[in-house]
């Protein structure tokens with residue numbers, strides 16, 4: 184285990200098993216919809232890669248990079264860093280997220296996709312922190328619910344570190360105080 188990690192919350196095996204469960208649900212829903220699987224960079228990349236491998240249906244993949252975070256507290260300020268490369272008009276869009284915290288990022292992204300004419304917009308997230316929600320956002324497909332903790336690994340960072348950890352862990356408080 185990395186020296187800055189207090190505790191492992193979910194191992195790679197647990198994450199992969201949960202992702203497989205989510206893929207089963209998504210396959211039923213999206214088999215005939217040719218969805219756009221939209222990963223929000225950079226946090227969703229590991230989850231997205233794992234999900235794609237298990238989601239053996241006709242789909243397209245794109246990425247959107249929006250930014251709202253500095254450190255461990257949401258600023259509520261969301262800006263587009265990298266836009267999609269394809270049109271979402273009349274398409275079923277499935278947003279893949281690493282974690283839903285305040286929900287502000289997703290709120291803005293959903294608004295953007297609807298304004299651009301997406302037929303449906305749903306969300307699949309590996310982690311959900313419902314206690315810290317500020318915007319009325321509910322992901323339809325959720326891997327794990329977690330309490331109000333700051334977690335890193337499996338794509339999630341703290342100041343751009345720890346994204347490459349193959350598990351999700353709780354960062355030692357001493358690292359960010």
Ligand code: IMP
Nearest residue numbers: 226257283284285286287288333334339
């Ligand atoms: P929201 O807009 O507050 O829901 O924030 C969503 C984004 O904040 C996620 O995609 C993450 O990049 C980041 N985030 C929220 N909570 C955590 C955490 O516990 N660890 C690392 N990043 C987080």
